[in-house]
Amino acid sequence: MKHIDAQKHVTGRSLYVDDVPQREGTLHAVILGSPEAHGKLRAIHVEQALQAQGVVAILTAKDIPGENQIGGIFPDEPLLADGEVHYRAQPIAIIVADSDHHARLARDLIKLDIESLRPVTSPREAYASGDVIGRVRTFKIGDPSDVWEQCTHIFSGQGSCGGQEHLYIETQGAYAYPTETGHLRILSSTQGPTAVQRTASRVLDLPMHAIEVDVLRLGGGFGGKEDQATPWAVMAALAALKLHRPVKLILHRLDDMAMTGKRHPYEFDYKIGLDPDLRILAYEVFLYQDAGASADLSPAVLERSLFHFTNSYFVPNARATAASCRTNTTSHTAFRGFGGPQGMFAIETAIAHAAEALSLPAYRIQSANLLREGDTFPYGQTAQDVRAHDAWKALEQSIEIDRLSDQIEAFNQSHPFQKKGLALMPICFGISFTKKTLNQAGALVHVYQDGSVSISTGAVEMGQGVSTKMIQVASHTLGLPADRVRIEATNTSRIANTSPSAASATADLNGKALAQACERVYHRLLGVAAVMLGCDVSALKLQHGRIFRDGQAVELSFDQIALEAYNQRVSLSEYAHYATPGLSFDTTLEKGHPFAYHVYGCAALIATVDCLRGIYTFDRVHVIHDFGDCMNRDVDLGQAEGGIVQGIGWMTMEELRFNEQGRLLSNALSTYKVPDIFAVPEQLRVEFLDHAGSPYAIFKSKAVGEPPLMYGIGAYFAIRNAIRAFQSQPFAFSAPMTHEKVLMALYPTPS
């Protein structure tokens, strides 16, 4: 089944927040951000700006009726700066005017009195001065300290991987207006409608039921709108509440890039020990996470780095310690993979270091250490239904790895200025929110008396196809054609207490709740049909909107049964709630069973480096991915391909840069480059491993949002291997592998 919005998308009829017809009297808000990365905010002079054409109001921290606090995990983040500024572009004032243009012109007239303080932009420096968010955490299995002596090969070093701008094409935005009862309705481009509602309630000093958040769809999210859609929605709501007018706040791209958080940059120290058979006996890593100016989701992101620090390998003695370091940059946040990619990059670095030192391909080490059934993860969960070897073997066969290696070797021999590099990248990613509470969802189904169906869940459609999957769940469970089912916008008045659409778990959680609701309605309808037909319920089945008795079609439609149920006063509506069973995690021991299941897979990536110019292309990426019993190949393939390319972007051209004053240098699409159509691999082939799946996945179709991104990590190592075919001096493990780093590595300065 194709994406249900596809026809609307291609005709331009899909509506996003900025497209919704405006209410009369709508005002437009623009945000003034701090020009300093760190300082004391002494005064805000708005007098001149208030006189500017079209300006209605300028709101600052003192205009907040409730708590000036939006921090989700820790209360360390004001909505509007008050007394201090902690990063450049931190919101200080909301300028509300009759047009966006007038608000922007007025913004330039506000004068700030800030005493600047020295900003910290290095996570290692923040760590050294003890500026750590939450506690430093350690995950451990066995004890590396005990086994270093037994290792034949030991390698240690440092590495880093950069941040990543989400670059959803639709910028952050919201539209808020007061309703007749003084309540507020907020249209928000958010992955977390409940987070918006809860935070608005706190800031505006209103009960949650006074705030309705409605989300039709997002023009991309990727984690960037999980927590960080909230401030803009709350600011629009604040202005709407204060001014009794509809207020729209759509960030311009430069403001969005300057003000919102990114994927966390990480630095790390590693040490790896191998035995003569290339088995990893010990691995140790210290992860310095650059959290930016406030906690946001950083502690949870950090935790997932720890969950995935051994990637798809079994390491008997492993220890990872991680610290969330506060710096004076934008507050970094969720991004597809949620810390997992950074944890994986560290161990892949350690493996590559060992392989380079031992002059053998890294895939020999990778394949010698893949997880097996019954192995224990460092966090205590037993690995079940492990697919690491299956995926690896299928890939090895598919790409004919030995022949491929020989071909690459021969090519490199005959081309002095063209070098190819091959890297393999296995992945293992745990599915569930690591915060147990969030592993719940609600769904509401209404069958109308004409037999048409409306469904609501807490899932937010942001392109990932979850609406399509929800319609599949409802139509399959109710035995109806998909076109009889309509999915409603995600709305906190229809479905309360939603979890954000994140962690790849949205379809599983909401789908399971929806399936339950639909099943109950289905059985009630069958009961009505059984009475109408005078037979036993067990003989009946609904399919494609028709009823079947003992496999034979009967002249009775779903629509007729629905009408009869209504006449009989049988409820045609149902709400169901789902909570993933069996999850537990003890954060004092750092052990437990945090994941419902794991997703596996393996990728091979081949890069070609032009060693004259220091540029590269990707010839081919070949993936075997564990989709489970895939319920929608179109949607899932799109998630896999898109995730892989986004991962390659993170590892190659996407370079997030702040200067030492905390100013974002990569502040526009002209200075921050995401893959364009020419940058993607010439061949990108994604194969389905098999149909095994997991009972905790909706219809056994495994979660697919995040895992494929991590195949992109192989891009770094494929380019690295090509460089090393040109010259063999070691060079720093530092992602992304920009053209600059490639050329500097190809022609190292003689030391």
Added chain:
Amino acid sequence: MAEIQFLLNDRLIKTSLQEGLVLLDFVREHQRLTGTKIGCREGDCGACSVLIGTLEGEGVKYLPVTSCLFPLGRVHGMHVVTVEGISKETLTPVQRAMVEHSGTQCGFCTPGFVVSMTGFALESSSVYQDDPRDAISGNICRCTGYKSIERALSEVSEQLQQKPQGSEQMAWLIEKGFVPPYFAGIPARLRAIPARRPVELASSTSTPTVLLGGGSDLNVQRPEAIRDADVAFAQDYASTAIDEQDGFVYIGGAATMEDLNRSPLIAQTLPSIRSWMRLVASTPIRTIASIAGNLVNASPIGDVTILMLALGAEIELTAQHAQRWLPLEELYLGYKTLSKQQGEILSRLRFPSTTPQSRVNFEKVSKRTFLDIASVNAAMRLEVQDDIIQKARLSAGGVAPIPKLLRETSQWLVGQPLTWATALEAAERAQSEVQPISDIRGSADYKRLLLRQLVLAHFAEATAIPVVKEALL
């Protein structure tokens, strides 16, 4: 100036709104056509792509532009096509292919892709023949990874193999549903729109009028100011012609980069031009950006500027009563400082025609290979006889406050044999003429190394001498 008249999809628009308002804001805010999306407002994402059609012979030539950079004043007499203008009850073959191949996920970039692919269908030249992806090169998608879009494009491309050439083309496109039937009547309707007489360019005493070549940079740098400024358009004061006379190639002061890309004369003079222009900018930006604008913008990293410096270009500066020719390198006095006088416009440029002895090359390396601003760009033109260099011009961008002609290295090259040793020495000598700085495009050390490599790449590309690795490491 008189009111602006143009066709927006199938409707005639007459408006007196400010000429500097960008087309994007006009279609969204004033016409409520919200299928055109706001992504970046700097021409980098393509979510706001529309087609602009201009009369050409009996028909209309359609080109994609990013409406965020296209001033309203420039659309007078044009046909502007948004996604709404091609979407009717049934899907077009482009839309169908995008649906069938799952080329849309979040959908925000999709109307831009659909518009660009429709532009591909409407294209009557062979400009996209080498690689149909050039037609959608200005569109960024963050969801799909492009592969599904490529598959959709391939299918569309295949269907278009059947398209007849010439005057039957439009009827075929309408019959196959690529565009709605109203497109057939557009040429006549455009001819009915009266031409506007351009304003007299303000003399130096009054408020200066902002003269926009394309506006592809000014509308990025100071959009709020352009919106309310008095603007005039180079097209009203200079030609777009590209022709050859007396051993020179002449380029009109209003010619766009896409005019350069499509010129048969240029293709003959500089056979690699299309591969270079792909590196320079996406199709919609090339359609907007003017060559003269690139030169007077004086960006130290302007791609076409660097090429023109190496080609030996001169520019014609026209004031109200006077004209003068100036070697391009003499235009640049310092960072963004020009020897051009207030009131002078760049009316034409010319460079000596190439000969069989000419060896010309352009190189550019940036963070993203295509559609990015260079870390370093470089160009070279040699005249070679019997393997001895007779004339040489080397230029480089991103290595000095101005677009740099490497005069000393160029002089040194004259009389040298065409060998790898010459290439190495030239690359080395170039270093003494540049002062790169560290910035977002790269560190100073990187830019120096890159310049060396690009000079070597010139010789590798433009001459037949073998490249030797050992001397480099």
